[in-house]
């Protein structure tokens with residue numbers, strides 16, 4: 001966000017920012033105005049991809065192309081605004097599916113050029129990371145953030161806007177990916193996460209002793225692929241398969257590791273705020289356990305509302321708003337970065353010092 005090759009718009013508190021998010025299978029547009037969210041629309045492709053058991057990149061981009069314009073129109077209508085009232089345009093530039101990212105970025109850049117307004121590229125993971133602060137008038141503060149999504153599991157020390165320190169991440173599957181893979185093993189439709197969680201409500205979480213990988217590894221890394229494999233080995237041993245008990249036992253193992261390691265990071269960082277985000281943060285059991293752990297530790301837990309935990313453009317508009325308010329200039333030269341590795345994007349864009 002450093003090139004000054006696109007105009008600097010009015011990015012004071014009253015600025016109106018339009019954002020697009022097309023990194024995976026949700027086409028999303030949102031508007032942030034007067035420092036608050038005024039419209040957020042998501043056209044979900046879940047029903048389309050569940051037919052294939054997962055996201056098909058080519059299908060995703062064709063559907064973004066179809067959905068972007070109507071979603072943009074719906075968002076403007078819902079905000080009661082017209083395009084010439086927008087002061088800046090933002091879009092997710094990575095990480096995500098290349099051809100999907102390209103669609104949101106191209107449309108956003110096209111609008112920025114036509115309207116002569118600044119274009120801001122936003123990292124999807126920074127969007128998730130800061131989303132719990134959106135409803136907090138004081139905004140991002142010294143805290144620990146846990147991002148648990150379908151593609152990432154990141155434990156991050158937030159020092160301020162754009163100032164992050166990576167504490168740990170998954171060495172294999174992301175937490176959401178593990179939920180989805182276990183769902184698939186159990187024959188549940190994509191995405192498995194919400195279905196595994198719903199079945200777990202009726203199951204016995206202590207029936208199966210499943211591995212808590214890297215719980216005592218002495219660092220902040222995570223691993224969930226061994227847990228998924230343990231579930232796979234369990235299946236042939238039972239007929240009928242005790243689906244609810246397996247879901248509950250699996251969920252408990254994921255939650256145990258996430259809560260334990262995150263709270264250790266909170267304690268050692270001596271911060272008073274924990275921000276939980278990403279699709280898996282919709283999980284009721286995970287929320288419950290973090291609520292209890294934070295209340296015991298006297299730590300403030302910030303959670304985004306459910307609709308803002310999974311992919312959305314509100315979090316992208318919010319991050320663009322924060323950076324613009326801090327003086328960032330537009331950057332029409334910003335490119336799509338599908339592999340914007342979690343570690344590197346923070347280092348490159350946000351002066352991260354990897355934890356030693």
Ligand code: KG4
Pocket residue numbers: 024148149150151152175176177179180191192193194197278279280281282283284309310311
């Ligand atoms: O953040 P998100 O929408 O997309 C990515 O950026 O990856 O997260 C989607 C992930 C999926 O893996 C989905 O199964 C998971 O979040 N998820 C859940 C729940 N709701 C969504 N996992 C567990 N329990 C849930 N209730």
Ligand code: ZN
Pocket residue numbers: 124128149150278279310311
């Ligand atoms: Zn996401």
